[in-house]
Amino acid sequence: MSSVVSRRSFLSLLSSPCWLPMLVSPGEGTCEAERQLERYLKELTNQQRVSAGLRSLSWHEKLAEVARAHSADMLARGFFGHRNPDGADPGRRLEQHGLQFMAWAENLYELTNGPDDPKAVAASAFQGWMRSSGHRRNILDGRFRYLGIGVSSRDDSLAFTQLFAA
Numbered sequence: 001m002s003s004v005v006s007r008r009s010f011l012s013l014l015s016s017p018c019w020l021p022m023l024v025s026p027g028e029g030t031c032e033a034e035r036q037l038e039r040y041l042k043e044l045t046n047q048q049r050v051s052a053g054l055r056s057l058s059w060h061e062k063l064a065e066v067a068r069a070h071s072a073d074m075l076a077r078g079f080f081g082h083r084n085p086d087g088a089d090p091g092r093r094l095e096q097h098g099l100q101f102m103a104w105a106e107n108l109y110e111l112t113n114g115p116d117d118p119k120a121v122a123a124s125a126f127q128g129w130m131r132s133s134g135h136r137r138n139i140l141d142g143r144f145r146y147l148g149i150g151v152s153s154r155d156d157s158l159a160f161t162q163l164f165a166a
Helices: 007-014 030-050 061-077 090-096 118-130 133-139
Strands: 102-113 144-152 155-166
Touching: 030 118, 030 133, 030 144, 030 155, 061 090, 061 102, 061 144, 061 155, 090 102, 090 155, 102 118, 102 133, 118 133, 118 155, 133 155
Parallel strands: none
Antiparallel strands: 102 155, 144 155
16 A cells, blocks of 8 residues: 555545544554554654664553543543643653653644645654754653654544653
8 A cells, every 4th residue: 555645535544433532442443544643753753863863762552542542632622732621731641541650751733634645744743843942852852762652633633642751
């Protein structure tokens, strides 16, 4: 299958019910478009780190599950931020999922009516992070060892959550 997909077919992939965590358990359902974007973002993140002389980050599926849940929550409840309407910040959300780390950081991005090609969508989000000093600092922080990314879609909107941990 070609990595270039028409806008119509890419958007139809994104119309799957996997954006809503209550409908689909982690790892189940037809969320291939979102998982593809997560893989592209992982590659871009690690390429950037290696080119800066840092080690690649290891994928952490539990971090990705927390990130996916936050991305889905932002779209479902119509907010954009590190703190959800219930007041839970990334550290609290990690604790609620039974995860404890010495250090963590979170990058968020939202895109509406973005590019047609999945790689261009991932590049757009990644470039947005790299243009921001705080997000760039998180990506290039040498303390971090683990990465989890969660992409969620709803209608023509995509929410991206990138979690780093050590």
